[in-house]
Amino acid sequence: MVCGRISRLSVRDVRFPTSLGSHGSDAMQLFQTISLLLPPVLHLQQLEDVAYCIPKKTEDKCTLGPISHISLQTNPLLFYSRLMQKMDSRGTELPSLWEKALKLIGPEKGAVHLATAAILNAVWDLWAKQEGKPLWKLLVDMDPRMLLSCIDFRYITDVLTEEEAYEILQKGQVGKKEREGQMLTHGYPAYTTSCAWLGYSDDTLKQLCTQALKDGWTRFKVKVGADLQDDIRRCRLIRNIIGPEKILMMDANQRWDVPEAVEWMSSLAEFKPLWIEEPTSPDDILGHATISKALVPLGIGVATGEQCHNRVIFKQLLQAQALQFLQIDSCRLGSVNENLSVLLMAKKFEIPVCPHAGGVGLCELVQHLIIFDFISVSASLENRMCEYVDHLHEHFKYPVIIKNASYMPPQDAGYSTEMKAGSVKKHQYPDGEVWKKLLAAQGN
């Protein structure tokens, strides 16, 4: 139970100049110059907690106003439902900009949804800390009815009712203890995206792949989609280094139209990719279904989800058999709450969840969700793994621990969202030390 009243919320603009080394480059952003991280700091009673979202520029009256009136009396559901379900309470005669914004700049997508998710991530972190547990353990120990009370079933009851979700969670109770033990001993399997960003030279790629193999990695992702001949060369290079048995995934970062995706991937089929990720627009459910239908016979699955903006899109991707691997994101969906609904729908359709991570702190957060998923929902590791990108962890108070290419379950209380104060200070844009130097060098 989280108790308290939100007294203050502040937002900081924190950025990392990762592109100076082409880290993070892909077919849509060859020079991914800055990673953005803007943590809203939530002041609740005496506690202080950090989570994040993608850009909101400064402290904003839209969010501060209504949020400061919300008391947290039970669990994040109350908070969630008031924020996400368009602030349904009709008490005031002049409702806030926030309320309008939720409906009009969206609904349930874009900046407002992302900002809401960030605030809710902070609330979940706080709740886990108040219980003295890491978030995954808070979820694993939670009574199924309580868990379900955190889910907004609006718009998904045609594929998942609350009763069906309850049955899934009840079945998940069987063998839970053993699976928790398994996680604590072996961790959750990961794959690496750090070896093959699009902007890396062949030499860098070779060197990083060779090193990753030595470090025990068995699953690798390569960025594709900018130039077919380049892709063929790079995929051949990687396949030769890792050998025929290791797993290779490809990621096009939304680069193609539907027919183009099918054609391009047919040319890369010889390198035996497990999946093609984000072949086209993340909004194109029917497009992904068409691509799946064409590629599954070639042994290639479709993976997507990191930019799917809400549970309604995931629902349809499952209904349309548009994906073979479902990639949740801890900061794009409406926090833990909305991710819970997607994990349960994926279980119903028996589609493996392979979370998106990387970015800044995404690994830290999403490991909690996927470890919970294994212990309490999916009960399977078949065809499942969580993305891992080896950068920026040093800025977090509770960084991920990777052993034998697996995420080891976090032991510290909370949702692993907190950044180190020194890192935040140094990387604040534009006044932090790092940016002052870089901007001065640019003559800006």
Add this chain to the structure above:
Amino acid sequence: MVCGRISRLSVRDVRFPTSLGSHGSDAMQLFQTISLLLPPVLHLQQLEDVAYCIPKKTEDKCTLGPISHISLQTNPLLFYSRLMQKMDSRGTELPSLWEKALKLIGPEKGAVHLATAAILNAVWDLWAKQEGKPLWKLLVDMDPRMLLSCIDFRYITDVLTEEEAYEILQKGQVGKKEREGQMLTHGYPAYTTSCAWLGYSDDTLKQLCTQALKDGWTRFKVKVGADLQDDIRRCRLIRNIIGPEKILMMDANQRWDVPEAVEWMSSLAEFKPLWIEEPTSPDDILGHATISKALVPLGIGVATGEQCHNRVIFKQLLQAQALQFLQIDSCRLGSVNENLSVLLMAKKFEIPVCPHAGGVGLCELVQHLIIFDFISVSASLENRMCEYVDHLHEHFKYPVIIKNASYMPPQDAGYSTEMKAGSVKKHQYPDGEVWKKLLAAQGN
């Protein structure tokens, strides 16, 4: 051709306290207290022009920075493609927040997409003024190839290629002159939403319907979805007043889950609605398809689109036979550019376009698009009409002209986007005269 360089862009927060009279109330927003209008004012050379978008709070460096570097040398395409296609130019070593925002807070949805649309609306207004024509006429007279150069075909080539679009426009040349004459004489048919907002009393409803009939209206829309018994009473009341021959539409404003929508509308079928609008989440393409399949046999079509965030969603609604009436919105899609692609796709699928309007200034803008659609694309009025809401027109420099329940084609140059300076000043939030008084009365 628009020539110039953008020197300044400013945004104002303008609101109207429409809910004081329950105008605009629906099943999701019973007290729609404020209408929002935030016009970015674009300063281009010596010209000044106004368009709008849904909330962006204040002048913002994200937009100001990169935009001020853009020269407009040919047509809005250059501007459009740079803004919408994720600012593909890779000149700078520290790309702007805007560029990241386009990809990350979206893509092509939410605040950034809406803000981009607003800026583009201003550019189109400017272009039409430089040509000395109302926007609809600029479009009608434009060479088909030039028109096509304004469209981003990314992600839609699986249903509409540039060549197919060209053929549609070429066919549209036949009889164009006659249709232009027809528009100038008779105007484009409209329907009214002003009689039956959800918050109106039965007496108000009776009185407004009776008056609207006297004024020549033959097509009426009623808000439904909050309470079935209320809906039955109100629909019976309206049907009795307007008689069995007049057209009645219903609008649920996203209130229902999929099975609920089918059940609820089956109960309202006796009142012979032409369509049910926004029965569920605007993201739920497959849900709309299920609802359509169930309701079309009852003689009820499905209408949606006012909150469809981009052409990819419209593409799928058409592919899935998920709607029988397609409702474009002049401010949600990426301006004229993205609307052109949707009009052409609708034509290919032979689905009538019945634009969303109302709000603040939406009628003023969208009339240009639908008049162009009739003259150059659809060449048909069958099952077609444009929404009309009778409020807030007095704040515009070039307000719509309605005659015999039809939109008469605007004659002034531009896109009818400009507000009166006095109205902007008075309704600025929170310092305009209107808000100062209201907020003082609230003791705020």
